[in-house]
Every structure is written in structure tokens, then in C-alpha cells.
Amino acid sequence: MSTAPLALAADPASGRLAWRRFADVAFQVVALFVLLVALASLAALIWDIVADGATRLSLDFITSFPSRRASQAGIWPALIGSIFIILVTAVLAVPVGVAAAIYLEEYGGRSLGARLIELNITNLAAVPSIIYGLLGLGLFVRMLGMGRSVLAGASTLALLVLPVVILSTREALRAVPGSLREGSYALGATKWQTIWHQVLPVATPGILTGLILALSRAIGETAPLIIAGAVTFATFAPDSIWSPFTVLPIQIFNWVSRPQVDFHGNAAAGILVLVLLLLSMNGVAIWLRDRYTKKGAA
Amino acid sequence: MSTATPRQMTSLGELASKRQDSTDANTPAKIDVEKLNFYYGDKRALQDISIRIKPNLVTAFIGPSGCGKSTFLRTLNRMNDIIPGTHADGRILIDNVDIYKSGMDVVQLRRRVGMVFQKSNPFPKSIFENIAYGLRINGMAGSKSELAGRVEESLKQAALWDEVKDRLHESALALSGGQQQRLCIARALAVRPEILLMDEPASALDPIATQRIEELVYDLKKTYTIVIVTHNMQQAARVSDHTAFFWLGRLVEYDRTEKIFTAPAEKLTEDYVTGRFG
Numbered sequence: 001m002s003t004a005p006l007a008l009a010a011d012p013a014s015g016r017l018a019w020r021r022f023a024d025v026a027f028q029v030v031a032l033f034v035l036l037v038a039l040a041s042l043a044a045l046i047w048d049i050v051a052d053g054a055t056r057l058s059l060d061f062i063t064s065f066p067s068r069r070a071s072q073a074g075i076w077p078a079l080i081g082s083i084f085i086i087l088v089t090a091v092l093a094v095p096v097g098v099a100a101a102i103y104l105e106e107y108g109g110r111s112l113g114a115r116l117i118e119l120n121i122t123n124l125a126a127v128p129s130i131i132y133g134l135l136g137l138g139l140f141v142r143m144l145g146m147g148r149s150v151l152a153g154a155s156t157l158a159l160l161v162l163p164v165v166i167l168s169t170r171e172a173l174r175a176v177p178g179s180l181r182e183g184s185y186a187l188g189a190t191k192w193q194t195i196w197h198q199v200l201p202v203a204t205p206g207i208l209t210g211l212i213l214a215l216s217r218a219i220g221e222t223a224p225l226i227i228a229g230a231v232t233f234a235t236f237a238p239d240s241i242w243s244p245f246t247v248l249p250i251q252i253f254n255w256v257s258r259p260q261v262d263f264h265g266n267a268a269a270g271i272l273v274l275v276l277l278l279l280s281m282n283g284v285a286i287w288l289r290d291r292y293t294k295k296g297a298a
Numbered sequence: 299m300s301t302a303t304p305r306q307m308t309s310l311g312e313l314a315s316k317r318q319d320s321t322d323a324n325t326p327a328k329i330d331v332e333k334l335n336f337y338y339g340d341k342r343a344l345q346d347i348s349i350r351i352k353p354n355l356v357t358a359f360i361g362p363s364g365c366g367k368s369t370f371l372r373t374l375n376r377m378n379d380i381i382p383g384t385h386a387d388g389r390i391l392i393d394n395v396d397i398y399k400s401g402m403d404v405v406q407l408r409r410r411v412g413m414v415f416q417k418s419n420p421f422p423k424s425i426f427e428n429i430a431y432g433l434r435i436n437g438m439a440g441s442k443s444e445l446a447g448r449v450e451e452s453l454k455q456a457a458l459w460d461e462v463k464d465r466l467h468e469s470a471l472a473l474s475g476g477q478q479q480r481l482c483i484a485r486a487l488a489v490r491p492e493i494l495l496m497d498e499p500a501s502a503l504d505p506i507a508t509q510r511i512e513e514l515v516y517d518l519k520k521t522y523t524i525v526i527v528t529h530n531m532q533q534a535a536r537v538s539d540h541t542a543f544f545w546l547g548r549l550v551e552y553d554r555t556e557k558i559f560t561a562p563a564e565k566l567t568e569d570y571v572t573g574r575f576g
Contacts, residue, residue, distance in 0.1 A: 110382055179417060179419035180421065181380070182377065182380070183415065183482070183485075185377065185380060186377065186413035186486070187431065187432035187435065187486070187489055188405050188407075188409030188410075188432065188436050188489060189435045193435045197435070198421060
């Protein structure tokens with residue numbers, strides 16, 4: 001050990017060693033601090049909502065219809081509406097989005113046309129959602145005569161999430177190692193056999209993660225659905241894709257904007273229901289992803 | 299293993315007497331390449347390659363990195379087609395059919411010309427499914443017992459059966475590197491190719507695993523025409539009957555392996571095989 005200081009003194013990098021060690025620790029501290037700020041604001045938000053809404057949250061609240069009396073009002077139509085809307089959105093957006101991504105990534109090549117489409121999709125992902133609401137109103141509600149229905153609302157949301165679905169699916173497909181494709185082609189597999197049997201199974205966990213992010217965005221959307229015709233005071237739960245509907249964020253918005261303080265408690269409880277719905281969606285996604293990852297390794 | 303394993307054949311002088319000379323013109327070529335040029339975009343990677351590769355022999359491609367030997371290997375099953383912006387001119391005849399002619403069924407070609415890659419690339423599926431995949435996609439699976447029989451046969455051909463027969467339904471990714479590479483060979487053999495292309499199949503393996511691959515190559519040439527790319531000149535000397543030396547996208551010299559290593563015609567070849575550059 002006695003030779004160590006000598007060796008250090010001879011090391012040409014030792015001059016900045018103290019500074020490098022300090023920077024190493026300093027960055028760690030800063031990163032931790034930033035993380036804590038983010039977590040603290042999230043915790044404050046949730047605490048605030050729980051404090052306001054926890055007492056209102058009950059089975060009755062979940063299964064009741066809206067009412068003029070805050071203590072009797074419930075969230076049932078909005079909850080069913082949200083679940084219904086998100087299911088139909090998924091049915092519409094997932095096959096189209098995944099298929100579009102497969103085409104762009106696997107067949108589209110690098111032509112000018114393909115790059116233009118890619119640029120457009122990236123831009124569409126950043127378009128304000130209210131624009132999609134206007135499009136939905138014009139296209140689905142009026143032109144295609146769907147009226148103010150679940151189908152029109154879900155179609156609008158499907159358009160809204162489509163760019164996100166396409167982009168995340170492309171990322172997942174791109175992450176599949178090229179050696180896997182080559183191995184399949186080398187055995188005499190066609191392009192589609194390679195995509196179906198090798199690429200898609202490996203990409204599935206990534207695709208699912210993207211889908212759930214996209215659908216999580218859709219379930220929180222308010223603006224496009226207000227424009228595309230969601231009702232704000234629903235006394236019925238939708239029972240077909242042609243039914244009028246409302247969704248949780250709209251119901252929450254409706255309650256928050258009322259002057260009576262009691263309704264604000266309802267809004268907080270509604271937010272809790274929405275958060276729980278989101279959490280369970282993400283839970284299902286993580287479960288599915290793990291299942292597919294294990295299946296791939298087995 | 300067979301009576302003369304490649305490992306025992308390190309003495310090149312001994313070899314010369316054992317090997318039949320089949321560069322002679324009356325053996326028909328399995329692969330006949332005429333004036334092949336290959337381009338990555340504008341860059342010409344292969345220049346006027348002409349070579350006749352004989353059936354049921356092992357032909358080794360040697361040369362320094364970037365000399366085009368892998369690129370050339372990948373033209374033989376048109377694997378380069380999947381790289382955008384590449385094209386080839388010239389002719390490659392396999393059994394007298396030009397594989398670059400328009401209307402050529404690339405899918406069928408690749409079934410007949412199998413390939414093993416430098417880095418083993420088993421599918422993230424079970425050992426059984428890795429082999430069965432090629433049979434299924436080519437409509438060769440037949441009944442369940444036929445499929446199982448074919449899987450067993452392929453694994454035996456690749457000298458892997460005894461090591462994996464009790465865990466066919468476990469993940470292929472749990473195998474060791476050498477086992478994974480033999481699985482990839484078994485996978486390629488399962489679809490009954492006529493030609494087996496091997497792109498540095500042992501470069502990532504330890505000496506023991508390398509020896510097993512080399513022994514396998516030696517056995518397989520009875521049934522298949524084998525083309526092997528290698529960085530390792532001892533390996534080329536051990537396993538191959540013919541050797542082709544590539545340099546800067548050109549085929550410099552092609553002859554019987556012992557000739558290439560003991561009395562090459564070109565100065566460049568001599569410098570390379572004696573380790574003066576490369």
C-alpha cells in the first residue's frame with residue numbers, strides 16, 4: 001500500500017480525479033432531488049384528491065346515476081361510458097395502427113413518399129386534441145351520420161391515438177434484431193411468415209406498452225368528446241355503439257364547474273375512480289407484457 | 299466421429315496425397331459464378347468474380363476484413379436482397395439455373411441454399427420449435443410424428459441430439475454458445491438444403507466448440523455442398539478442400555486448399571497465408 005501514493009502521483013489522470021469524483025456524486029444528488037420534486041408534487045395531488053373524495057367513494061357512488069343532489073349523485077353512466085368508449089377505440093385503432101406500422105416499417109422502404117408519411121404521422125401525434133374533436137364532429141357525427149353516439153366518440157378518439165399507436169409500434173418492430181429476420185429468411189420464409197412468426201411475437205411486449213400509453217391518453221381526453229357530442233348529464237348507461245354517452249373526465253368537469261361545494265367532493269371521488277381505472281388498465285398491460293416476454297423465452 | 303477428424307489433419311503435406319483433385323473440368327459445378335459484380339449503392343463491393351464451386355466439397359473463402367468474402371457468400375442465397383440499395387450484375391448459376399434471373403423464386407432458393415451466420419441467432423422459442431419452424435413454413439412438417447422424427451434427425455446430423463433430447467421444449471436461448479450455433483446448423487439442415495453457406499460459424503466460439511463445428515462440417519460434406527467463410531487460416535486448412543482468397547472485392551486465387559497454403563500462384567496470396575498482412 002505504501003507505493004500507492006507514488007503511483008497516484010505518477011498517474012497523469014490523477015489531477016482531475018477529485019473533481020471527477022465530486023461531479024459523479026453531485027450529479028447523483030441533483031438527479032435524486034429532481035426525482036423527489038416530481039414525486040412530491042404527484043403525492044400532493046393525490047393526497048388532495050383523496051382528502052376531498054375518499055369519503056364520497058362508495059359502492060353507491062359507483063353504481064348510481066347523476067343527480068341534482070350531490071349526496072345521491074353517482075358515476076355509473078360515465079364509468080360505463082369510459083370503459084365502452086375505450087374498448088371501441090381499441091378495437092378501431094389497434095388493428096389499423098399496428099397494420100399501418102407493419103407496412104411502414106417492413107414494406108414501406110425509405111422512399112420519399114414513405115418519409116413524407118412518417119413526417120406527417122409524427123406531426124399528427126402533436127396536433128391538439130380539440131382539432132380531432134372538430135374533425136370527429138364534421139366527419140363522424142355529421143357526414144357519416146353516426147350522430148352523438150359511442151361510435152362517433154370512439155372513432156374520434158381512435159383517430160387521436162392512431163399516430164401514437166403507429167409510432168410506438170414502429171419503434172417496437174425496429175427493436176427486433178435483424179439477425180432474427182435473417183435467420184427466418186435464410187430458411188426460406190416469406191416476408192409475411194417472418195413478420196408473423198418471428199418479428200411480431202418478439203415485438204409484442206413493446207407494442208402492448210405503446211398501446212396502453214396511447215389508450216391511457218385517450219381515456220383522459222375531454223375536449224374532443226365534448227365537441228363530438230358527449231352529453232354532460234347522462235341518466236342512462238350506453239348499451240350499444242349508437243347510444244349517447246358521457247365519460248369520466250366530462251362528468252368530473254361537470255361537477256367541478258358547479259357552484260355547490262358538495263359536488264366538488266363528487267369530482268374528487270370521480271377522479272379517484274378514473275385513476276383506479278387507469279391503474280387497472282396499466283396493470284393488465286404489464287401482466288400481458290410479462291406473459292409474452294416469458295412465452296418468448298420459454 | 300469419422301476416421302479422420304479435421305483436428306488430426308494439421309499436417310498439410312499429408313493432406314495433399316489424401317484429397318482427390320476435383321478442380322478438374324469434368325466434375326460439373328454446383329455453383330457457377332460468371333463475372334459477378336455487386337454494389338452497395340454506388341460502391342462496388344465485388345468485382346468480376348468468376349468461380350466454379352464443386353458439389354460435396356468444402357470450399358473456404360478467406361481474406362482480410364472487408365475483402366468481400368461475406369458479401370459474396372450472401373449473394374449465393376440472395377440474402378443481400380434484404381439490404382436496401384444493393385444490386386448485382388453477372389450470373390450465378392446453381393445447377394445451371396441463374397438465381398438472379400427475373401422471376402426467380404427467392405423463397406425457394408433460400409430453402410435449397412441454407413445459411414448459418416457468424417453470430418448464432420436461434421429464435422426465442424423452444425429447441426424443438428427452432429427446428430420445426432423451417433419445416434412448418436415450407437409445408438414440410440407432415441404429421442406430428444413425422445415432424446418429431448425430422449427434428450430428431452436434424453439434431454442428430456448436427457451432433458446436438460444427445461445434449462438436448464431431454465429438454466427439447468426448453469428455450470433455445472438457455473443453450474451454450476456452441477450449442478446454439480449447432481442448433482442453427484440443425485435448423486438449416488432440417489429443410490433439406492443442397493448447399494450450406496457458413497459465415498464464420500465458429501468465430502465467436504471457444505476452441506472446443508470450434509472443433510465440434512469443424513468436425514461437423516467435415517461430416518456434412520458427404521451430403522451437402524459447403525461454402526465456409528473464415529478469418530482463421532488454420533481452420534480453412536483443416537476443413538476445406540478448396541480455398542478462394544479474396545482481396546479488395548476481387549477473387550485473387552482459387553485452388554485446392556493445400557496448393558493455396560503450400561504453393562500459391564500469386565504473391566498476394568502467399569503474403570496473406572503466411573501472415574505478412576491481413
